[in-house]
Amino acid sequence: MNRLQVIHAHRSRGHKVLAVLPIHYPKEILTAFDILAVELWGPPGPPRGPDAGRIQSSVCAIVRNALAFISAGGVDAVDGLLFPHTCDSIQGLATVVRDFGSWSGPVFQFIHARGEDRPSARRFVEAELKSLAAELATFTGRSLDGERLRDAIRIHRNIDRLRATLLDQRSRLAMTDPELYRLLRQGEFLWPADHLAELEAAAAGLAPAPVQQGLPLLVSGIVPEPMSVLDALAGAGAWIAADDYAAVGRRVTRHHPTSLDDPFATLVDLYFAAPPCPTRQSNQTARADRLEQLLDASGALGALLHTVKFCEPELFDLPVLRRRLLERGVPVLQLETELERELSGQAVTRIEAFVEMLGAIAARGAR
Amino acid sequence: MISRRLRYELAGRAVGPLLAALRRRRGTSRLAARDDGPFGPPLESTRRLKELMGIYYYQGRFADGAVPVAWVTSGFPVEILRAHGFYCVYPENHAALCAARRLGPQLSEVAEAAGYSRDLCAYARMDIGSVLSGDTPVGRIPKPDLVAACSNICQTVVYWFRAVADHLGVPFVLVDTPFVYGDFQPHGLAFVAEQLEELAQTAARIARRPAREVDIERVVELAWRASQEWGACLEEGRHRPSPWTAFDHFIHMAPIVALRGTQGCLDYYRELHAELSERVRGGIGGVVPERHRLLWDNIAIWYRLRDLSRLFADDGFAFVCATYSSAWAQSWDGFDPAHRVHSTAAMLSGVLLNRDLANRLALMKGLVRDFSVDGVVLHSDRSCKPYSVGQYDLKDALQRELGVRVVVLEADHADSRAYSAEQIETRAHAFMESF
Numbered sequence: 184m185n186r187l188q189v190i191h192a193h194r195s196r197g198h199k200v201l202a203v204l205p206i207h208y209p210k211e212i213l214t215a216f217d218i219l220a221v222e223l224w225g226p227p228g229p230p231r232g233p234d235a236g237r238i239q240s241s242v243c244a245i246v247r248n249a250l251a252f253i254s255a256g257g258v259d260a261v262d263g264l265l266f267p268h269t270c271d272s273i274q275g276l277a278t279v280v281r282d283f284g285s286w287s288g289p290v291f292q293f294i295h296a297r298g299e300d301r302p303s304a305r306r307f308v309e310a311e312l313k314s315l316a317a318e319l320a321t322f323t324g325r326s327l328d329g330e331r332l333r334d335a336i337r338i339h340r341n342i343d344r345l346r347a348t349l350l351d352q353r354s355r356l357a358m359t360d361p362e363l364y365r366l367l368r369q370g371e372f373l374w375p376a377d378h379l380a381e382l383e384a385a386a387a388g389l390a391p392a393p394v395q396q397g398l399p400l401l402v403s404g405i406v407p408e409p410m411s412v413l414d415a416l417a418g419a420g421a422w423i424a425a426d427d428y429a430a431v432g433r434r435v436t437r438h439h440p441t442s443l444d445d446p447f448a449t450l451v452d453l454y455f456a457a458p459p460c461p462t463r464q465s466n467q468t469a470r471a472d473r474l475e476q477l478l479d480a481s482g483a484l485g486a487l488l489h490t491v492k493f494c495e496p497e498l499f500d501l502p503v504l505r506r507r508l509l510e511r512g513v514p515v516l517q518l519e520t521e522l523e524r525e526l527s528g529q530a531v532t533r534i535e536a537f538v539e540m541l542g543a544i545a546a547r548g549a550r
Numbered sequence: 551m552i553s554r555r556l557r558y559e560l561a562g563r564a565v566g567p568l569l570a571a572l573r574r575r576r577g578t579s580r581l582a583a584r585d586d587g588p589f590g591p592p593l594e595s596t597r598r599l600k601e602l603m604g605i606y607y608y609q610g611r612f613a614d615g616a617v618p619v620a621w622v623t624s625g626f627p628v629e630i631l632r633a634h635g636f637y638c639v640y641p642e643n644h645a646a647l648c649a650a651r652r653l654g655p656q657l658s659e660v661a662e663a664a665g666y667s668r669d670l671c672a673y674a675r676m677d678i679g680s681v682l683s684g685d686t687p688v689g690r691i692p693k694p695d696l697v698a699a700c701s702n703i704c705q706t707v708v709y710w711f712r713a714v715a716d717h718l719g720v721p722f723v724l725v726d727t728p729f730v731y732g733d734f735q736p737h738g739l740a741f742v743a744e745q746l747e748e749l750a751q752t753a754a755r756i757a758r759r760p761a762r763e764v765d766i767e768r769v770v771e772l773a774w775r776a777s778q779e780w781g782a783c784l785e786e787g788r789h790r791p792s793p794w795t796a797f798d799h800f801i802h803m804a805p806i807v808a809l810r811g812t813q814g815c816l817d818y819y820r821e822l823h824a825e826l827s828e829r830v831r832g833g834i835g836g837v838v839p840e841r842h843r844l845l846w847d848n849i850a851i852w853y854r855l856r857d858l859s860r861l862f863a864d865d866g867f868a869f870v871c872a873t874y875s876s877a878w879a880q881s882w883d884g885f886d887p888a889h890r891v892h893s894t895a896a897m898l899s900g901v902l903l904n905r906d907l908a909n910r911l912a913l914m915k916g917l918v919r920d921f922s923v924d925g926v927v928l929h930s931d932r933s934c935k936p937y938s939v940g941q942y943d944l945k946d947a948l949q950r951e952l953g954v955r956v957v958v959l960e961a962d963h964a965d966s967r968a969y970s971a972e973q974i975e976t977r978a979h980a981f982m983e984s985f
Contacts (some may be wrong), residue, residue: 237942239960241669241932246939271705274729275939278906281731283943292731296741297701297708298724303744307728310737461709467716493669495935499709502665503716 186221186372190260193219193374199323200261201291204249204276205406206429207463208267208293209450212316214335214375216323221261222371223249224430227408227522231255237279243493244522245406246272254285263289263322269462270496291318295463300455309451316447332446336453338375345382346370346435350426351480354393358385360413360423367431368407398541399424399482401513403474403504404489405497406430411526412489412518412534419538425481427474428489429497433458461496470500471507478513485514485541487534492521514541558609558616558637566605574601588863590834593794595822596801602818603804607688613637614692618757621714623707624807625881625901626700627725627746627894629769632811633761634753639691640808641714645673648680649852649964651687658965660685672933672964674710681714694720695756698749702727702904704936723752727899731906734896742895767887770894773811774885779819780806781879786826787870788921791835792843793826796869797859798836800850806878841866842985845917847873847944848929848937849963854971861975865982871921873914877902880913907940911947918952924985925955927978932962957981 184192190200198217205224213220225248232255235247252258264286266277281290293315296304316327346367349356356363366385370378398421407413407428416423426432440452459469474486486508490497501517508515516537518530574597613619620636622628628638648657654672657679662668664682666675680686697715699707701724708724715722725745728738754760780803786793794802802822809815829835844862846869851858862869881901886893902910917923926948928941945956959977962968 239930239932239938239941242935242939268729271936272939275907275936278731278908279940279943282906282908282911283940283947292729294728294738296728297705297726301748303741303748304726306744307737307741310740311728314735314737467712495670495706496709498667498670499674499706499713501667503713505665 187260189372189374190219190221194260194262199263201263201265202253202258202261203265204267204269204273205245206267206269207295207434207457207460208265209312209315209454210375211332211335211339211450211453212312212319212327213265214338215327215332216319216325218319218323219372219374220265223252223258224371224406224408225249225522226252226257229523231257234285238276241493242272242275243270243491245491246276248522250276250279250285253280258286261288263291265291265293268292268294270494272493272495289322291315291322298464299466300464305451305455308454309447312447312450329446333443335375336443336446336449338379340439342370342375342379342382343435343437343439345379345386347437348386348389349382350432350435352389353422353424353481354395354399355390356385357388357390357394360417361410363423364407364410364413364431371430395422395424397422398484398538398545400538400541401425401427401474401477401481401483401486402489403427403486404429405491405494407489408491408522409520409525412520412530415526415531415534416487416538418531419535420542421538424483425477427458427470427477429460429462432477433460461500467500467503471504474504474508475511478511483513484545485516485537487537488515488517490517490519492519514544554612554616558612561612562605562609566608567601569608570601570604587860588838588866589859590791590793590829590836590838593798593802593822593825595818595825598818598821599802599804602809602814606809610637610639610688610692611690612692614695618695618753619692620696620698621694621711622698623700623703623711625702625898626698627749627898629766629773629811629894630746630749630761631696631698631753633766633769634750634757634759636696636753636757637692638808639694641677641711642673643804643808644680644686644688644691645676645964646850646852648676648687649966650855652853652966653685653687654853654964654966657683657685658967668965670933671704671706671710672962672968674706676964677710678714678717681717694718696721696723696752698723698725700725700727700898702898702901704903704934706935721752721756723749725749725898727904729904729906730899730909732908734899738899739892739895742899743891746891746894766890769811770887770890772813772816774882774887776806776810776816776819777879777882779816779823781882783819783823783826784871784876784879786823786830789830790843790922791833791837791840792868792870792921793829793834793836795836795859795863796844796846796872796875797850797855799872799875800852800855803875803878810878835868837863837866837868839866840868842924842982843868843870843922845869845871845873845914845921845923845926846929847914847926847941848931849874849934851929851961851969852964853966854961854969857971858974861978862982867925867982869927870923871917873902873910873917876913876917903936907944910940911944914944914948915952918948918954923954925957925981927981928956928958929963930958930960932960932968933965934963955981955984
């Protein structure tokens with residue numbers, strides 16, 4: 184089913200649907216209210232309406248495309264919008280949409296606590312989670328049932344566990360990267376139980392030994408768009424052994440608290456246990472450390488730092504990440520793509536040359 | 551340590567003022583001649599401004615090792631640090647100074663060579679370029695013991711200041727101010743208030759002493775009073791003709807940004823206010839003749855202040871107010887010394903860029919009304935996303951609801967490579983001709 188079919192099916196059961204802007208948000212709370220989250224990453228490609236021009240062309244295309252899409256009625260099939268406070272541009276979009284009449288339905292925000300894990304930040308996040316839950320209770324006309332929230336946490340814990348398995352055991356998975364990423368990104372709009380079933384089916388297909396052929400790579404960035412990046416990598420003879428895309432691997436929390444006695448306390452623990460991401464808690468050192476851990480665990484031979492143009496949170500991390508990887512002797516390809524356009528021939532050539540170089544290094548190492 | 555402290559105190563109290571006095575006597579601190587353009591006589595206070603800022607930067611050369619040093623963002627609650635004896639450096643103010651001296655491309659290229667994208671804020675690139683190269687037009691910037699950011703002006707400063715702290719190997723502290731949609735959220739204010747307490751502890755640890763309550767009260771009082779004086783200076787722009795312009799604000803706002811909480815800052819704005827009042831009484835305008843009155847939105851284009859000022863003034867257009875310069879006065883509205891921590895939290899959270907566009911539109915409409923503005927110039931600033939996103943909607947709303955003429959000028963506040971003089975002039979002329 185495509186997004187629109189999923190939305191209609193969910194609404195036909197009497198439940199609400201929210202369009203959610205990137206990236207991080209407490210999906211468990213939405214699930215507990217039977218709210219379907221359908222993520223709005225632009226959408227990619229050319230703007231689907233004239234209103235992209237209401238925002239400067241030097242602003243990230245996710246934001247410009249989202250405004251065009253919302254203003255052109257692209258989200259009219261949903262009941263409300265949720266804007267996580269991801270960056271200055273998405274925060275700006277939230278107020279443009281709310282204050283200048285692009286959307287007449289309910290608008291919700293989820294504001295992150297920047298900075299380190301500290302008691303004050305934990306108290307704020309807990310209050311923010313409860314505030315969102317209270318707003319959604321009004322929105323749905325239902326009170327939040329603690330047991331339903333625990334169930335939602337369990338479902339998303341299982342989703343995280345399976346996503347981690349598929350990413351960590353990637354070498355034993357007989358899927359191409361485009362197939363795997365399509366599967367993982369189905370979670371951006373499927374009802375969690377349905378997504379869980381798909382992930383379980385995929386995990387059941389894990390081979391007992393590695394099946395991936397080619398050169399293993401680490402990728403880091405915001406979102407694998409255009410998706411043809413994955414085709415280009417596969418065409419050049421590489422496969423993604425370790426993932427640090429904010430839209431994919433950086434959303435997989437591996438350290439789940441065991442106690443569910445106080446579900447909001449659990450959500451706070453989950454929030455701070457998530458992988459480092461500049462859109463949440465900015466800590467370049469922690470992020471570079473994580474990339475090194477991913478390299479160690481995956482055996483990736485090189486790193487692709489894939490940025491979306493004008494993405495400020497990501498761009499500030501790049502010099503540090505690049506330096507740390509190069510100091511470790513890891514070859515790095517820095518690739519900037521535009522959400523509105525397909526991958527250029529020039530970019531494909533750069534990917535091919537990079538993979539070719541990795542192949543030569545690997546061959547020398549083998550000799 | 552003692553000799554360093556002595557040198558620092560001497561630099562600020564004796565040598566700096568002495569050098570300034572010598573410059574004054576030699577006439578090297580002459581005011582920029584404006585008699586070649588359609589301007590009123592230059593503000594006498596500019597001389598004092600140069601001395602004040604000169605002494606500030608001069609004393610800074612001797613600060614590290616003498617007193618604790620912090621690099622802070624313009625929206626940071628610097629009063630807490632000052633009460634602990636910190637010397638505070640403002641990288642944004644320094645970057646603006648570098649940009650005004652046309653050093654933007656040179657410093658940016660250093661940062662870009664180190665991997666910082668040209669799509670990042672030019673202030674950040676210039677500051678990082680200055681850190682990496684050691685180049686600065688002020689002689690020397692003291693090395694910090696603490697790098698401190700407040701997210702109330704943007705999230706960019708969080709990434710930028712953390713990168714600088716990591717590079718210099720010094721602690722980084724953040725005061726995070728949750729964005730305010732509509733009304734303040736109690737848990738948001740509580741979070742900010744808690745962080746102010748945390749900041750006081752960090753400051754005490756680095757300064758190796760807690761601040762005395764009396765010192766905190768004094769610094770806060772000075773900052774509050776200075777903000778009120780700055781606000782009173784801006785209010786003089788309501789008069790017709792306005793005794794000064796927004797381009798003057800951009801120059802004279804340096805102390806309210808960089809010296810807030812000091813006696814020198816308060817004294818300076820009292821002096822400036824007195825001069826502006828005198829000009830109002832004498833009917834002296836910043837632009838002569840003042841035919842139309844404009845509002846400026848967004849950060850100044852530092853490297854083109856004089857050109858832009860002249861471009862508009864030649865046709866009698868005077869910028870009588872600006873959202874940018876107003877921000878340092880409005881943020882203290884509602885401050886209550888009896889509830890210092892809570893109202894500081896509200897003050898920090900309530901700054902222009904930390905609130906929604908409905909609030910910004912209301913502010914702009916108020917300025918248009920109160921300052922009898924005929925037209926609005928929106929500087930769409932490539933470097934500043936939080937200030938620029940939404941400007942096209944603000945333009946439509948101002949035109950529709952107030953009937954004022956509005957133009958958007960695309961530029962960058964510090965990187966002159968993003969400035970097209972011909973395009974700006976063409977748009978500005980077309981805008982002025984529409985009156």
